[in-house]
Amino acid sequence: MGVAGKNRSIDISVCTFRRPELADTLRSIAAMDMPSGFEIGVIVADNDDAPTARALVTTLARELKLAVTYRHAPARNISIARNACLDASTADLVAFIDDDETASSRWLAELVATAETSGAVAVLGPVRAHYGSDAPDWMRKGDFHSTLPVWVRGEIRTGYTCNVLLRMSDESLRGRRFSLARGQTGGEDTEFFYQMVKAGGRIAFSPEARVDEVVPRARATFDWLGRRRFRFGQTHGHLLGSNASGLRLAVQVGLASAKAAYCFASAVVTAVSPVRRNRSVLRGIMHVGVVSGLVGVREIRQYGLSSPQEGGKRAA
Known part of the structure; x- marks a missing residue:
């Protein structure tokens, strides 16, 4: 996936919209075991009408000593923010994590390791949901909010952006962007990966590349x-x-x-x-x-x- 002996680069992309949990996301990134041989940067795309996350991002970047690029990408269309991350990146690899998730210590290293061994264009990791005590018992027992890839006849045919690493140099991703038409309905990442696979890109899964997500009360229904x-x-x-x-x-x-x-x-x-x-x-x-x-x-x-x-x- 790169030239041996030469440092490659990864940009970790976080799209945000009025979420204070973004601070925990950035802190978890700073605390990770970084994969060796890579220069790591972070891109935060703020999808709010006004640049409401700028102050928080600036403060945390200084506190955590993270190389953070902030982009104001209004407004209220998640595809605009996702595309702003892709447009701002010149890295060999781009990872996406959501602004209400925290990365495990080996998250990025495991994604990179799977990408290296599999040669896949995209590598997905699992999202583990954590429920509050007020969540229904059936929901906690059935774990209805955790995210895993869907396998069809031994293949993953589409993906998600809450935990993924992309090899941007591959032809199947060249110039590819998220659909603005789906930016308020959802499904923009389903379509993105569906078209990527149709163009020849392959998706792999890294089971140890975990991120964690607390399920808020509004979603526990x-x-x-x-x-x-x-x-x-x-x-x-x-x-x-x-x-x-x-x-x-x-x-x-x-x-x-x-x-x-x-x-x-x-x-x-x-x-x-x-x-x-x-x-x-x-x-x-x-x-x-x-x-x-x-x-x-x-x-x-x-x-x-x-x-x-x-x-x-x-x-x-």
């Missing part, structure tokens, strides 16, 4: 999970529908409808188990979203609201 799963489905449906028409589209709609019906039926059968029941219902809601996306229904708006927690996690 069935309604929040339902909206998120529905929007996941919508994005997937739109991507499938962009390559289908006529009979093929009708088959896709029928298949997604059948899957939704099966999931809801499974929820009835497993009603005595809240974890299994709610998992089935949420999966059914996702497939309803797929149908919605296939038939062209506009995706629901999740971001650009008055509070980042109203819209939810800016990923996938």
Whole structure:
């Protein structure tokens, strides 16, 4: 992934919107075991209307002795912030972590190690959710908020930006940017990685490259999970529908409808188990979203609201 004996560079990108938790994110980055042979920089893209994070970032950069580049990237469209990070970077590798996450000590080193051994264009790591004491018991037992890649026949075909490392020199990423049209609905990273894979880029997984996330009360609800799963489905449906028409589209709609019906039926059968029941219902809601996306229904708006927690996690 580079020239032996020559220091390469990594930019750690953090998109932020009115989150004081950003301070913990930057502190965790400063405390990491840095991979040897790399110059490390940090890019913070502030997606608020006004540059509200500038003072915090400036203070912490000085305190933590981090090489931080601040970019004001208004307003309330996460793709604008993600693209600002890519535009500001000249590094060989770019990592993304969310502004409400903290990096484990080996986070970046593990991502780099997997990138080196696999040769993949993108390397994903897991996001481990931590629930408050007021979260529903079924939610904590079922761990509904942690993030892992989805494997399809032994391959990862799309990804997320809450924990990823990108090899920017690869042809599949050359000039690639996040969709502004999805910057308030979500799904911009799903589309980004979907198109990257179509262009020949391969995605690997680094199970030890963990970041941690505290689930706020606003997200620890069935309604929040339902909206998120529905929007996941919508994005997937739109991507499938962009390559289908006529009979093929009708088959896709029928298949997604059948899957939704099966999931809801499974929820009835497993009603005595809240974890299994709610998992089935949420999966059914996702497939309803797929149908919605296939038939062209506009995706629901999740971001650009008055509070980042109203819209939810800016990923996938």
